[in-house]
Amino acid sequence: MHLTGEQFIAAPPQRVWEALIDPGLLAPLIPGCRSMSGNPASGYDIVAERSVAGVEVSMTGRIDLSDIRPGEGVRLHASGEAGRFGAARGTARIVLMPEKEGEREGTRLGWDLEAQTEGLLATFPRLVVESVARRVAHGFVERFAAAIEGREARRGWLSRLKGR
Template sequence: MELNDTRQISAAPEIVWAALLDPEVLKECIPGCQELTGSVEDGFEAVVTQKIGPVKATFKGAVTLSDIVPGQSCTISGEGKGGAAGFAKGGAKVGLTPEAGGTLLTYAVEARVGGKLAQLGSRIIDGVARKLADEFFERFQAAVEGPSEDEPAEETDEDTKKKGWFARALGR
């Protein structure tokens, strides 16, 4: 399964880049992530629980960042084993381009599964993979930008309201 998409993020490229490399941000953004430990340099160990069709499994595996061009692009790869459910492998090539009012984030996602998961059929797998990728990048955008205009903001100060929790943590 392959998926290509873009997101306009209302934050400077430096903030978006810092968020991409932050394990706390990644943990919050990966759907079903229960645990994420490690570092960008050494890779991360992850525990993720997902329900795909009738199969629910806890995957233990690794997340690595490679092909890093500081401030511009990287590849986020993950591989996990879910016991009898099988395995899942995937990655996203992420690129950042400065634009007026923020950053254009582009991504190309690729995913593969094996074992019982593969028996569910490509239509179900493709749909779930698309949903998980969209959810990851929606959460990522929210972490960097803050709540959308439809959601109530946590604080009343106008400048703070527009910032995501990650941008607030950086004091920007």
């Protein structure tokens, strides 16, 4: 599976970078995240739960960083185990570029993600898994930008309908 995207964030690259490596800021923004700990040098441990095609999946995972360029970008190497459901692995390249959007100065955060699933997770229809992954990635980046900018994240139509 391959996903790409970008998001303008009204904050300087260094501020975006500091937020990007802060597990205290990131954990509440990751859908289903129960805990996240660590640092850029030693990596991060994460526990999350997510519903995929109506099935609750609990994962324990690890995120290691390489090609660390503070204020410019990083490469993330993630792996997660979901017990009897299998595993997921992926690599993401994140790039931070100074940019001006209208009158606002800020950062263009770009990402390029390659991921694969194993075991029972790999038997879920590819389009379902890609749809969930795309929704999670875009939702995370929108919430991340909102947190840095000090605003409330936009909610999807289903969340608005449910009042969440």
